[in-house]
Amino acid sequence: MQGVKAMVSHLEEALEKMKNTGVRITPQRQAILTYLLETMTHPTADEIYKALEPYYPNMSVSTVYNNLKVFIEAGFVREMTYGDNASRFDADMTAHYHALCKVCGKMTDIEYPPLEEAVHMATGQTGFRAEGHRLEIYGVCPDCSVEK
Amino acid sequence: MQGVKAMVSHLEEALEKMKNTGVRITPQRQAILTYLLETMTHPTADEIYKALEPYYPNMSVSTVYNNLKVFIEAGFVREMTYGDNASRFDADMTAHYHALCKVCGKMTDIEYPPLEEAVHMATGQTGFRAEGHRLEIYGVCPDCSVEK
DNA sequence: TTATTTTTTTATAATCATTATAAAATAACA
DNA sequence: TGTTATTTTATAATGATTATAAAAAAATAA
Numbered sequence: 001m002q003g004v005k006a007m008v009s010h011l012e013e014a015l016e017k018m019k020n021t022g023v024r025i026t027p028q029r030q031a032i033l034t035y036l037l038e039t040m041t042h043p044t045a046d047e048i049y050k051a052l053e054p055y056y057p058n059m060s061v062s063t064v065y066n067n068l069k070v071f072i073e074a075g076f077v078r079e080m081t082y083g084d085n086a087s088r089f090d091a092d093m094t095a096h097y098h099a100l101c102k103v104c105g106k107m108t109d110i111e112y113p114p115l116e117e118a119v120h121m122a123t124g125q126t127g128f129r130a131e132g133h134r135l136e137i138y139g140v141c142p143d144c145s146v147e148k
Numbered sequence: 149m150q151g152v153k154a155m156v157s158h159l160e161e162a163l164e165k166m167k168n169t170g171v172r173i174t175p176q177r178q179a180i181l182t183y184l185l186e187t188m189t190h191p192t193a194d195e196i197y198k199a200l201e202p203y204y205p206n207m208s209v210s211t212v213y214n215n216l217k218v219f220i221e222a223g224f225v226r227e228m229t230y231g232d233n234a235s236r237f238d239a240d241m242t243a244h245y246h247a248l249c250k251v252c253g254k255m256t257d258i259e260y261p262p263l264e265e266a267v268h269m270a271t272g273q274t275g276f277r278a279e280g281h282r283l284e285i286y287g288v289c290p291d292c293s294v295e296k
Numbered sequence: 297t298t299a300t301t302t303t304t305t306t307a308t309a310a311t312c313a314t315t316a317t318a319a320a321a322t323a324a325c326a
Numbered sequence: 327t328g329t330t331a332t333t334t335t336a337t338a339a340t341g342a343t344t345a346t347a348a349a350a351a352a353a354t355a356a
Contacts, residue, residue: 010239024303024352036239042246042255044234046342060306065343067304068237078238080246080255080282083342085230086192086313089216091158091184093226097266098190099276107190107228110270115263118245119285122258127290128247134228135283137267142275172323172332193313208335213314215333231313234342 010037014076023070028052028059032067036077097134101141108141158185162224171218176200176207180215184225245282249289256289 014033018025031052036043043051049064071077088107097110115135123130162181166173179200184191191199197212219225236255245258263283271278 022303026304026351028305033239036237040257042236042238044236044342046234048237058306060308061342062307062344063305071239075241076239078241080236080238082230082233083235083313084344086194087231088190088192088228089184089196090190090226090228091181091219091224093223097270098228099270099274099278101276102279108274108276109188110273112266112269115266115283118260118263118283121260122245122247122285123287125258126247126256126285127293128249128256128285128287129293130247130285130287131250132286133284134286135263135266136281137270137274137276137278138280138282139271139276139278145275145277170332174322174333176334206335208337209313210315210336211334231342232315 010076014071014074017074017076021074023074028056028063029067029070031056032064033071033076036071042080097136099137099139099141101144102138103140103144106141106143110135110137158224162219162222165222165224169222171222176204176211177215177218179204180212181219181224184219190228245284247285247287247289249292250286251288251292254289254291258283258285 011034015025015030018029023029032048035048035051039051041047045061045064045068048068049059049061052059052064068077068079072079085105092109095114097112099108099110100106101108112135115133119130119133122128122133159182163173163178166177171177180196183196183199187199189195193209193212193216196216197207197209200207200212216225216227220227233253240257243262245260247256247258248254249256260283263281267278267281270276270281
């Protein structure tokens with residue numbers, strides 16, 4: 001949870017960085033970024049769009065998507081992807097985790113002792129009743145590291 | 149990595165359990181499950197469909213989806229979801245993890261020391277060059293635990 | 297300032313994974 | 327064998343995201 005002060009400075013920092021890298025600071029961009037910094041709910045693109053629609057009556061959903069991509073590339077925003085790839089299925093029900101290659105999309109098993117402690121701490125902290133968890137490493141697989 | 153022996157027994161076990169719970173063992177079901185047990189590539193629904201198409205020329209994609217759901221409910225298969233929900237965006241770039249409520253969809257922050265060790269071990273094991281990682285707890289949030 | 301160029305936004309259509317629906321096929325059971 | 331329940335198929339619908347092209351806005355040059 002970040003305070004108002006940190007939030008404002010994050011906004012200023014972001015605007016500064018955008019200015020320096022030649023990315024225009026449009027009203028829509030400022031609104032989307034401000035909304036993301038203000039809200040704690042990890043909104044979807046559509047939620048952002050709906051929240052800003054009253055203030056920007058003819059803003060397009062594309063604008064939200066386009067600018068989210070800009071922010072992600074600039075490192076201001078992080079995406080938790082659930083929507084742009086197909087689900088993958090695994091018949092190995094033993095406890096294990098996965099590494100995903102961002103180049104070729106390959107998914108590799110990781111053998112690692114279950115993160116009981118982390119899960120326990122998380123449930124205590126959030127009050128969640130945990131039914132499962134996933135750890136995923138994102139990066140480049142050895143095959144894709146070779147070339148280039 | 150599971151051996152052929154374990155695989156066969158998993159198949160038999162699954163077929164047995166299906167028989168006991170009144171789920172019919174159709175050729176398509178057996179083919180999908182066998183393929184999932186044989187392959188190590190964590191295939192998508194479409195990959196499964198394409199792999200089995202030559203042998204079952206008029207099988208439908210729906211059949212793949214339907215039966216994957218059956219297997220998941222029976223506990224034979226696990227789904228790594230990337231495709232049935234919208235992405236969520238977070239402007240808090242500090243290292244933290246998330247808990248997701250399967251009832252209301254709410255996403256809650258978890259403060260936890262970064263899993264450096266797990267990531268390090270994973271990169272050593274897989275040869276991946278890691279650029280990031282995610283830990284997610286799945287379960288029911290306190291609000292949704294109350295009612296029912 | 298005005299004209300020109302570049303970037304951004306908008307509106308709309310296209311794509312892709314997934315789900316819903318209903319008819320046809322199959323299997324179980326009486 | 328006839329009847330019922332389940333499963334498969336084919337097709338359409340949905341929903342998130344991306345692509346495209348024209349319009350608008352901002353930056354730059356003259």
